[in-house]
Amino acid sequence: MRYLLTKSIIVLTLTVLLLVCLTSGAWAAMTAKANHDDIQMNLTYHGSTVSVSGVTDPGVDLFVKVTSTAKAEEKMMRKDKEAGFLWMNVEQIELNPVPEVYLIRSTKPPEELLDASQLKAESLGYAGLEENIEISPQPSPEQRKSLLGDFIKYKESLGVYSQSVGGIEINPDPSGQQTYHTIFDWPYQAPPGDYVATAYAVKNGKIVDKADCKITVEETGAVKTLDDMAQNNAALYGTLAIGVSLTAGFGVGLVFKGGGSH
């Protein structure tokens, strides 16, 4: 009897362990890989494309988000009417923290996939992102909504923010999982730095898995040399800029000698 009981406990334990392993195996199965994870900015750079792909469990919805790892404070000018009819910059406001780049795609509208608290926790969708941004000086709730809306539109006009539903290709995988693939147009306005692409698997209103990969954007060649000099050797850079301008002005003046002096 005791033998049977011991055997049953061992079998039960092994079953639980197996289930745990299988479950954790499924969680670990989600992957994310960017095909173009080291973007080089040279003089002919005009943006790039970044495709993010991986495998995940079947039957899940997905978010794929690309954002900068460093989030900074951004100073903006708020416009309002002065003297009743003139639109002017009336005050400087600070938004913090805001990512330099925020690109997100999902298989369904974010609000249909997750509730507001989960969207906020992972900054998913503009709604989730906006919830995490503090504005100083603190505006009224209506003004805050309007300011954040305009901020997003401003960033979209620069090409560094975008949100869309769809555009993620999902296919069954022979292993029983599914593969996903999406391509982002990488904006040339995005500054050099470290970025991260994160894929989220969502099921029944919960995030069930996530995976991420790093994307590095770096200046090379003449772009790096000039930017470094402008930032770290400003006196030489300024003198050089003036010297070249003066030389070019005189040079063209000499070339046009005949035309100008009749």
Add this chain to the structure above:
Amino acid sequence: MYIYLPVAHTSVNILIPIALGLSVGLLSGLFGVGGGFLMTPLLIMLGIPPTVAAATDSNQIVAASTSGTFAHWRLGNVDFKMGSVLLVGGFGGGLAGVQFIKVLKAMGNADFVIKLTYVLMLGIVGSYMFAESVAAIRRRKKEHVEAAPKPDSRFTRFLKSLPFQMEFQKSGVTHSVLLPGFFGVFVGLLAAVMGVGGGFLLVPVMVYMLRMPMHVVVGTSLFQILFNCVEVTFLQAYTNHTVDFMLALLLLVGSTLGAQVGTIFGRKLKGEQLKILLAILVLAVTVKMITDLTLTPDLLLGPAGGHGG
């Protein structure tokens, strides 16, 4: 073909800044203005951050005004003595203007005062130049002869009574050195407040207040702008790191050529015709500014930094 701008952190089609430089350089050679009040907003429209646009514009004006000053110097159109006095006054005015801006910012209404000053100055200068030039052209057509010199007004007599009278041979005028010094301070102050080089203010001052011939005004104005922009470029590069050398290079390819072509065209036009064209340009910018100020903007939020150029 696109080129990536290392400081502006954006990419532009090479032909666009060259074409912009050519157009603004043409105006520079024609009228003796730096063209910052046109170029900076155009660069911002191209996607260049406002602070980089303003600083880089100063850098390219160095090239355009060198080219223009050189061309006008060969034509004998630069009054170095007058230009130097205006330059000294303008430097003092600029320092005072920067302090004035600090006070306005502390009071919280800097933007309002700057924009209003901009619109008023552009409107007044443009309207006056336009009306005066039209009247001069009509007068010339009616009389078919050069107007006889008018007897000295009370104001002219007052100016002649001022101490430190100096003859400015190239301009063919004699003034107390205090007069161009005062106007240099005045233009320097306004230019600092408005964040512009001040060419479009200095040109009317030299024409109407200092009674200099229009062609000498253009050359002398470019000479003064050259020095101002050398100073501004260095300060912007050194303190704000906002000069984009690649962008400046593309702009100056166009602007140095444009300044030469403008000088040649300007030589073929009469003083009144030049003044009326400049007046139309200044009035067009005024109308654009008034429209921008009164129409509800698409976004009630904009980037911090930069100025009107």
